[in-house]
Amino acid sequence: MSEIDDALREQAALYALDALPADEAAKFRQLVRRHPDLAGLVAEYEAAGQLFTALTPPATPPPALRSRILAQVAHRAPIRPAALVIPWGIAAALAVTAAFLWNQNLRLDDTRTALEERASSLPALEARIAGYERLEEEKNQTVLDLRRKLEDLEKRRTLAEMQVATLTSKLDASYLAAIAWDNDAQEGILKVRRLPATERGKEYQLWVIDPARPVPVSGGVFKVADDGSATIHFAPTQKVSKATAFAVSLEKTGGVPVREGPVVISNL
């Protein structure tokens, strides 16, 4: 510490009089331990403060006090100065320990300096961390986008592998139907337009023609809305090896295991 400024002098004066609040005194004590010139100033202020003892009104202690004090210390040895009583070996060990502690102290000072330097670069580090966090978010978003694209591509691949067919009617050319069939998933979608409403006790029944089976496999029954439209997600009750054609027949309500009614629309 090359120069002690006024603020530090004020702290030193207050410290010398024990007039600093405990937390401030503790911090200042650390400073005094590290700076001998500051410690010297504190000692001078302490000596100056002690002069106020001269303002003390003189008072006489009770006569019995002297004998009480002497009685209290009788048979109690003073604490001997360490240098007089410790063997040279212990003194040497203490010297080594002191040197070690001094080195530790220097290292702690170095560590403190390094920490202070690091603290000064903290804002830059925080900015870098914020940058990394933004990059992380962007990366996560990219991964999410890629996943969505992958799912989209997967759907497109599925659609590409789907079997699509248009059904027509020999009864009425206005009847329309289209079917998409996923053989791997064993499910499909049927959309119909302008089919006539079924009579009471009747329903349409979808059939999947599989050459591996002797009779068509039922894809379920359905009714159409007033405008003759319907969209049916269907899954045949039996395994279909390969769907070569689809047909819709008019059957009794609840359907039949083997087609009985007329074929209304098909791609046969």
Add this chain to the structure above:
Amino acid sequence: MTPEDLLRRIARGDEKALGALYDACGGLVYSLARRVTGSDREAEEITQDVFVAAWRNAGQFDPGRANAATWLTALTRNKAIDRLRATRRRLPAAPAEADEWPEPADPAPGPAETIARDDRTKHIRLWIGELPPNQREAVELAFFEGLTHPEIAARLNATIGTVKSRIRLGLDRLRHKLKGGLE
């Protein structure tokens, strides 16, 4: 034999030296303890504590840093202020009574060993008397009442900065006087 010599003998376990040190400085210690605590009983206890501590720790006394009287009065003030602050924590704050103590410039006559009859003490009182009253008051509140600077600021209805400055300036003046020589 000076008090410093007595402390050296005390460090070697000389009980008679302790008695002699008490004869030389007991009044000073007791007076200061009484001034700070305002209590005869506490002053008696503190005086006993101080001399027992002197007996036990005389080996730590370093004449290069302070004379024996300064060492004893620092010990006394520390113990007295500790008690004062402990009492203050237990009791609600009471208004200060300015006339509790006699004017220091005109002390009542006391025993021969008291500081009031010493030339050195007269010099010191003169120096302190030359201090601006506000500086002297701030230092006295810290020294005798153990107040911290925020407490002094509250007591004097002054800013903390003002109190810090007054105390520093007051001690600086006395420090320079001391450097100029007393003895």
